[in-house]
Amino acid sequence: MDVQNREWWKDFFTGPAARALRQxxxxxxxxxxxxxxxxxxxxxxxxxxxDVPCGDGRLSLELAARGYSATxxxxxxxxxxxxxxxxxxxxxxxxxxxxxxxxxxWRQRFAGAFCFGNSFGYLDEAGNAEFLRAVRRTLRxxxxxxxxxxYCAESVFxxxxxxxxxxxxxxxxxxxxxxxxxxxxxxxxxxxxxxxESVRRRAFVRVYTFRELAALVSAAGFTVSTASASxxxxxxxxxxxxxxxxxxxx
Numbered sequence: 001m002d003v004q005n006r007e008w009w010k011d012f013f014t015g016p017a018a019r020a021l022r023q024x025x026x027x028x029x030x031x032x033x034x035x036x037x038x039x040x041x042x043x044x045x046x047x048x049x050x051d052v053p054c055g056d057g058r059l060s061l062e063l064a065a066r067g068y069s070a071t072x073x074x075x076x077x078x079x080x081x082x083x084x085x086x087x088x089x090x091x092x093x094x095x096x097x098x099x100x101x102x103x104x105x106w107r108q109r110f111a112g113a114f115c116f117g118n119s120f121g122y123l124d125e126a127g128n129a130e131f132l133r134a135v136r137r138t139l140r141x142x143x144x145x146x147x148x149x150x151y152c153a154e155s156v157f158x159x160x161x162x163x164x165x166x167x168x169x170x171x172x173x174x175x176x177x178x179x180x181x182x183x184x185x186x187x188x189x190x191x192x193x194x195x196x197e198s199v200r201r202r203a204f205v206r207v208y209t210f211r212e213l214a215a216l217v218s219a220a221g222f223t224v225s226t227a228s229a230s231x232x233x234x235x236x237x238x239x240x241x242x243x244x245x246x247x248x249x250x
Contacts, residue, residue, distance in 0.1 A: 008204055009122045013076035016192035016199045022056050023168040034062040036231040040246050041112030041144045043068055050113035050138055053101050057083025059116060064094040071095045104134040113139060114146040121151050121206040128206060132220035139249040147245045153209040158239040222247035
């Protein structure tokens with residue numbers, strides 16, 4: 001990928017894409033994911049936890065409501081605006097910072113961290129590794145990290161469907177994917193149809209096999225603990241639609 005394509009995320013999550021992203025998770029899903037994170041990260045009352053990237057802050061808000069000290073990081077000013085509005089409305093003390101996901105200046109501050117929402121693999125090879133090292137530096141000794149993704153090769157390829165339609169109310173989204181084996185990159189062209197108008201965007205995600213991803217996480221200074229395919233802890237295997245990789249700061 002060229003530099004422009006590698007930085008597609010800088011202006012992708014605005015307007016119709018941001019609006020679509022905010023429709024993906026139901027309140028029930030958010031609560032279930034927060035239950036999972038609380039247990040997987042072994043959070044105790046008041047523990048500081050890092051959500052990167054946080055999007056509109058749905059998980060940070062839920063964790064803050066449960067008494068944890070949540071910090072949400074995202075590059076999208078629009079999504080962070082929704083997060084701040086919700087936190088103010090609900091009187092929740094979550095912190096929000098607009099940063100690129102590798103720009104994490106804290107050292108051993110957090111008890112736990114997580115990357116949810118298919119948000120890993122947006123950068124180039126060096127950038128993805130740098131992100132994991134940055135997360136590792138923010139964690140206290142023994143701190144835990146959960147990486148959730150549906151872009152693991154074992155998830156993507158068994159049921160790969162290039163063209164798919166999605167809908168929420170009157171909004172529609174068409175995704176048209178193409179995999180480049182020379183770079184292990186999935187390019188997806190999105191068409192968002194909202195309020196009678198259509199907007200097109202492109203996204204590029206590096207697809208790793210589970211083995212490659214586990215090695216990358218380990219190289220960043222983590223010990224991989226478990227790999228599950230669901231919030232219920234089902235084992236990850238070929239054809240699993242999601243991966244929840246739990247690692248501990250070595």
